[in-house]
Amino acid sequence: MKYQSQKVALIYMLTALALFAVQVTMGLVIGWIYVDPNFLSELLPFNIARMLHTNSLVVWLITGFFGAAYFLVPEEAERELHSVKLAYIQLAILVLGTAGVVVTYLFNLFEGNFLLGKEGREFLEQPLWVKAGIVVAALIFLFNITMTVLKGRKTAITNILLLGLWGLALLFLFAFYNPGNLALDKQYWWYVVHLWVEGVWELIMASILAYLMLKLTGVDREIVEKWLYVIVAAALFSGILGTGHHYYWIGTPGYWQWIGSIFSSLEVIPFFAMMAFAFVMVWKGRRDHPNKAALLWSLGCATLAFFGAGVWGFLHTLHGVNYYTHGTQITAAHGHLAFFGAYVALNLAIMSYAMPILKGRDPYNQVLNMASFWLMSGGMVFMTFTLTFAGTVQTHLQRVMGEYFMDVQEQLWVFYVMRFGSGVAVVLGCLLFIYALLAPRKEIIAQGVAAE
Amino acid sequence: MSEHLPELIAPEPPSVLDELPGDLMMWVLIVSELLVFGAGLAAFLGARIFDPEGFAAAQDALHRTGAGINTLVLVTSGFFAALGVRMAEAGRKAATRGWLAAASALGVVFLIVKFVEYADKARHGIGIETHPFYTFYYLLTGFHAAHVVAGIVILGLVSIRCVPRTVEVGAAFWHMVDLVWVLLFPVIYLLR
Numbered sequence: 001m002k003y004q005s006q007k008v009a010l011i012y013m014l015t016a017l018a019l020f021a022v023q024v025t026m027g028l029v030i031g032w033i034y035v036d037p038n039f040l041s042e043l044l045p046f047n048i049a050r051m052l053h054t055n056s057l058v059v060w061l062i063t064g065f066f067g068a069a070y071f072l073v074p075e076e077a078e079r080e081l082h083s084v085k086l087a088y089i090q091l092a093i094l095v096l097g098t099a100g101v102v103v104t105y106l107f108n109l110f111e112g113n114f115l116l117g118k119e120g121r122e123f124l125e126q127p128l129w130v131k132a133g134i135v136v137a138a139l140i141f142l143f144n145i146t147m148t149v150l151k152g153r154k155t156a157i158t159n160i161l162l163l164g165l166w167g168l169a170l171l172f173l174f175a176f177y178n179p180g181n182l183a184l185d186k187q188y189w190w191y192v193v194h195l196w197v198e199g200v201w202e203l204i205m206a207s208i209l210a211y212l213m214l215k216l217t218g219v220d221r222e223i224v225e226k227w228l229y230v231i232v233a234a235a236l237f238s239g240i241l242g243t244g245h246h247y248y249w250i251g252t253p254g255y256w257q258w259i260g261s262i263f264s265s266l267e268v269i270p271f272f273a274m275m276a277f278a279f280v281m282v283w284k285g286r287r288d289h290p291n292k293a294a295l296l297w298s299l300g301c302a303t304l305a306f307f308g309a310g311v312w313g314f315l316h317t318l319h320g321v322n323y324y325t326h327g328t329q330i331t332a333a334h335g336h337l338a339f340f341g342a343y344v345a346l347n348l349a350i351m352s353y354a355m356p357i358l359k360g361r362d363p364y365n366q367v368l369n370m371a372s373f374w375l376m377s378g379g380m381v382f383m384t385f386t387l388t389f390a391g392t393v394q395t396h397l398q399r400v401m402g403e404y405f406m407d408v409q410e411q412l413w414v415f416y417v418m419r420f421g422s423g424v425a426v427v428l429g430c431l432l433f434i435y436a437l438l439a440p441r442k443e444i445i446a447q448g449v450a451a452e
Numbered sequence: 453m454s455e456h457l458p459e460l461i462a463p464e465p466p467s468v469l470d471e472l473p474g475d476l477m478m479w480v481l482i483v484s485e486l487l488v489f490g491a492g493l494a495a496f497l498g499a500r501i502f503d504p505e506g507f508a509a510a511q512d513a514l515h516r517t518g519a520g521i522n523t524l525v526l527v528t529s530g531f532f533a534a535l536g537v538r539m540a541e542a543g544r545k546a547a548t549r550g551w552l553a554a555a556s557a558l559g560v561v562f563l564i565v566k567f568v569e570y571a572d573k574a575r576h577g578i579g580i581e582t583h584p585f586y587t588f589y590y591l592l593t594g595f596h597a598a599h600v601v602a603g604i605v606i607l608g609l610v611s612i613r614c615v616p617r618t619v620e621v622g623a624a625f626w627h628m629v630d631l632v633w634v635l636l637f638p639v640i641y642l643l644r
Contacts, residue, residue: 230480237484255580255587262491266484 001357003074005081010358012067012091013351017434019060019098020344024427026053031423034416048105051125055105057339058123059098062168064347065204066090066141069161071354072211073145077152082144090140097133101126121189124175131175138169156225157207157214160232164203171195183251190246197338198242198267198309202235205305205346206274212298212349213278217285227277231270238266248319249326257319264317271310271342278302291356293369293436297349300377304341312337312384324399329412330391337384345377348433355437368436372429379425386422390415474621482628485599489592489632493639496588503584508644510585513578515569519641522565523633526600529558530630533607533623540619548614552607555626559604566597592636596629603629 001007030049033039040049074081081087103109104127110116118125126134142165149158174191210228214221244260278299289295312334316325325331356363363369390412397408472479500507536551573579573586580590603626610622 226476229477233477233480234484237481253581255591258492258495258587258591262488262495265491266487269484 001360003080005084005087006071006074007358008081008084008087008091009067009071009354011088012063012070013355013358015091015095016060016064016067016347017351017437019056019063021430021434023053023056023060024423024430026050026056028420028423028427031416031420035413035420044106048108051105052102054123055101055125056098059094059101061339061343061347063091063094064351065165065168065208066094068208068347068350068354069141069145069165071350071358072208073148073158073161074152076155076158076211077149079148079152082147082151086140086144090137090144093133093137093140097126097130097137100133101130104130119178121175121178121185123193124189128176131172134172135169138172142166142169155221156228157211160203160210160228161207163232164200164207167200167203168196171200186250187247187252190243194243194246195240197343198264199236199239201343202239202270203232205301205342206231206235206270208346208350209274209278209298209302212294212353213281213285215353216287216289216291216295216298217281218287218289219281219285223284224281227273227281231273231277234266234273235270238263238269242267245317245319245322248322261318261320265314267317268306268310268314271306275302275306291353291363291366293363293366293373294349294353296370296373297345297352300373301341301345301349304337304345304377304380306341308334308337308339308341308384312388315388325391325395328391328394328398329387329415330395333384333387333391336387337380340377340380348373351437361440364441365436365439368432372433372436374429375432376426376429379422379429383419383422383426386415386418390419474617474624478621478624482624485628485632489596489635492588492592492595493635496592496639499584499588506583507585510583510589511641511644513573513576514589514641515572516641518565518569519637522562523637525558525562525565526630526633529555529562530627532558533626537616537619537623540614540616545614548619549611552611552619552622556604556607559600559607559626562600563597566593566600589640592640596632596636599629599632 026049029040029044030046030053033041033046033049070081070087104116104118105125108118110127111118113127115128118127124131145165146162149162171192174188177188179185179188206228210224213219214224240263241259242264244256245264247256247260279302282295282299316322316330316334352363352369393415394408394412397403397411398405469476532551532555536548536555539547539551578586580587603622606622606625610618
């Protein structure tokens with residue numbers, strides 16, 4: 001650790017990991033509800049558990065991004081953070097908001113209250129006061145990071161990271177605009193949801209991945225930057241108008257079917273480029289970095305993002321296909337592998353790299369960490385295949401043969417059992433990962449080079 | 453930190469990408485644009501298979517002459533932009549700016565003809581939802597016209613400093629706009 005203020009990243013990463021555990025546990029609960037639909041139906045209804053599953057995912061990923069930014073920006077800018085205190089205040093606001101969300105959802109507090117009650121839009125259910133808190137926290141964060149970068153060295157990595165983080169915060173403002181017209185509601189809703197995960201988050205992903213490649217492979221910064229710019233250009237070129245692939249059936253004009261199909265088909269390109277980038281850098285790099293687990297997660301991230309976001313996204317993005325598959329388990333298959341590959345694995349990669357440095361020790365438990373990679377990724381890939389088969393059967397029975405939704409669900413039961421099994425593997429992998437990072441056991445893989 | 457061991461890494465051999473005129477990022481953009489317009493034309497031809505008569509009837513309402521004139525206008529303006537690059541390489545800034553301005557002026561002529569065409573369609577009540585043919589017509593030519601506007605802005609921007617490299621970048625974009633039109637024109641206006 002070169003700069004003392006990088007230390008704030010540690011508490012962010014620990015918070016993210018705790019929420020990660022909550023998220024996958026909730027996933028296990030709703031996975032079991034699919035198998036046994038009345039499980040916990042009084043205590044924790046499916047819709048509440050699902051809300052917690054998706055909301056905690058987004059919150060922990062963003063908390064991880066914040067942590068990653070606090071870790072890498074001082075090193076890139078070659079100076080201490082503008083303010084350590086602001087970083088802690090920001091985290092306190094985020095934790096308070098998260099706790100408020102969980103309690104509000106679980107007990108359905110203040111139902112209907114415009115300020116305190118939950119709002120009805122999927123993924124944006126947070127009560128208004130929490131949304132306001134998120135904006136305040138984001139402003140504090142952006143101020144802190146931007147000041148650090150402005151006063152220090154500016155690199156392509158920090159520029160792209162800042163662009164992504166500013167975009168993330170600004171696009172969230174659309175969460176406050178909720179028109180009564182349902183088509184318009186959905187149109188703006190996607191400005192947050194799509195332009196996050198298929199727009200600005202990709203910039204954050206590319207810049208963090210570029211940082212990891214720079215550190216782990218030792219390839220020249222100039223080469224890393226060239227790749228980074230190409231990836232980011234391809235992501236924005238395809239991703240912005242790619243929003244059209246959500247506008248097929250929500251009441252927007254028909255031409256969106258063509259705009260959406262064509263541009264979103266190209267969204268596979270930046271993900272392919274990121275995968276190619278990661279592997280080419282490893283081949284070119286001569287550095288034998290001792291943190292093999294971080295490298296494994298980085299390569300796994302780029303690969304699974306290409307398949308989950310790129311290939312599985314393309315699978316159902318053409319409107320002729322989506323007409324049949326929309327909202328089936330195909331979507332769930334894509335959603336799971338895309339989020340896991342692109343953003344979960346990315347966070348776990350930077351954590352694997354940063355945590356030993358933040359704790360000032362060698363990268364312990366490399367083998368356990370790598371085992372957790374294979375357990376989690378194997379579980380996630382198995383889940384993706386299971387849900388893809390379930391979705392194919394569902395599409396045929398429900399959309400082609402016209403059978404009733406619940407009749408079809410009954411026939412998908414065996415797939416849901418298998419999905420639950422893969423979910424168990426993911427949860428075990430998650431716990432193993434946390435243990436591998438936190439348990440202070442000695443295990444030297446490569447000799448000599450201290451990871452600082 | 454092992455980062456400070458640059459001597460371990462062999463110097464990078466020059467890449468073929470370095471031989472591209474202008475800037476790599478412009479070529480990334482050009483390839484992306486060609487993919488989008490190519491996919492759009494392919495989709496147009498695909499949709500046409502299912503309704504050849506409807507597409508032919510809709511096509512008859514287009515101004516073939518106007519579009520033909522526009523083709524000449526745009527190809528000529530591409531030639532002017534190429535002359536601009538040659539002047540820039542010779543270090544003649546005033547001549548460069550003149551040729552780039554001439555190219556932009558023809559771009560404006562193109563847009564005026566295009567506007568007359570759109571206005572005529574609107575007068576006849578033909579909109580983007582009238583027929584699948586017109587959905588593609590408006591999307592493809594509309595996107596292209598937007599690129600003509602962007603191209604005029606870019607040519608203006610590269611005229612400011614007027615150094616060979618940036619003029620090359622601007623002209624490359626302009627030639628792409630030109631090329632896309634040369635592909636759109638026969639497929640949308642002429643193909644029977």
